Amino acid sequence: MERAELLLASKEARTLELGALWELFERFSFVRENVEPDLLVLDVRARPELQALWDALEARAGSVNDALEVAGEDVAEQLRTGALVPARFRARWEGLGFTEASDRASTAADDWLEGLLRISRLTTGPNRPPCGQVNLASRAQRISDFLSITSPGQHDTVYDLGCGNGKFAITVAASSSARVKGVEYSQAYVESARRNGERFALSNLEFIHADVRDVDLSDGTAFYLYFPFWGEVAHAVARMLGQAARARDITVYASGPRNDYGEHFLEQVSQGALALSPHRLDFADVMVLRSAAFA
Template sequence: MSLGAQWELHERFSFVQENVEPDLLLLDMRARPELRALWTALEARALLVTAALDAAGEDIARQLRAGSLSPARFREQWEGLGFTESAGRASTAADDWLEGLLRISRITTGQSRPPFGQVNMASRAHRISDFLSVTSPGQRDTVYDLGCGNGKFAITVAASCSARVKGVEYGQTYVESARRNGERFALPNLEFIHADVRDVDMSDGTSFYLYFPFWGEVAHAVARTLGDFARARDITVYAQGPRLDYGEHFLEQVSQGALCLAPERLDFTDVMVLRSAAFA
């Protein structure tokens, strides 16, 4: 069974186990004793799937640590699985593989949202692939993932190219999880920064990725900072999210002549690709 298929099963088992009330389960078992054997079998199967998932993930992590799995080959491995939506599930084979490797669920809760912050949602594999194609980051580049959450985008990009990748995250629980994940792969070009994005020196950045991490005042401040960078050097901003109270701040930098907006693309209508107007 593939790593992605193991992750799908793991998620299904986890959903059942996390949504069962122990007291109610005991009552059901007393009323129907045969349920105890079924529940025991489910728990045993879940443990087997988790062990297989751990082993498959560790094998890939070992290859990355040893340098035997190159960035190009790693990228080919997850992109080659495809981005077709699974029937009945908001996922793709590429997403299942990446999330199984990183042990990252699509939506992560348990962290209080800061003012103007959003619930953490892992980037879709199709968007990560598109970002890599649009920006073609290389050894001289520094990619910033602003509002990186638990690190799916940052880790995937760092393992898929030679650019320096820096994830910035305000939520302590998220950034600790991202760091633990990153340490498994020992990627020398990966760093996670626990800070308010407005307090971070991003002057070395050449590409900036944002998956609707914040809105309002924070989005306005970040767009203004990126506009200042764009006036001084060639940068690319890949911003995914709504135009209202988020995208409008980047479009303001377009109207002011700092950034220029690339034409909208059919498959990525929720994405704005912006580049330094002076260098376009």
């Protein structure tokens, strides 16, 4: 009741921009998803006034959803028509900032991107391989950092290995002229990512439903991994990227723990395939690796 009353006292949806609408949408979703219908019936029987509160909550949640759809479609239309070119799109979400909200694990830039894509940060899906993770969407600041480090252009191909439902891949494709390919084993994630990509008509974006170990990565110039694998799969992927690094100049942006993940990339460093760039304080869990022969 307390959460519902606070939400009903929030600003009208029509006065909010895309990111604020997504934040409000997620708050409504949290309340609705954590109410069990059978128990709600019992509560209403005991306290009939709760029905009016719940009906008001449902109606307000619907208005927020409708406003979110309109705001997102406006941006999607600008992308489809070319009115929102990559540089402007990138400046739009980066300009919102990466300051963490005081009461939730998000930033203004993340709220805007996730509202546009309708992607919650943490989602689970079926058909994950034994050494695959649940989908944890990349934070906007990490995507921005990748773009700054790699500066992908029209002659580059960026691979998002273990792309989940596509936040990173779609954002990079809309923010640059590079070819972007997301590789994902879970069919549910791939279908979600493809539906999102189709909304924006990004001709430089592709999603591949496959085991990453079976994918030809020979056209890749930059590779992004947000701890999508561990164990044998992580070892195989690091080995594949080490082989690629011996043949051409590539950049690998790998984020995750050192144990049973980062150690496989460091093995390629010790074998002379990749060179590890100095760590940065803001991204202590990130390893930026480049082809040693071209460094």
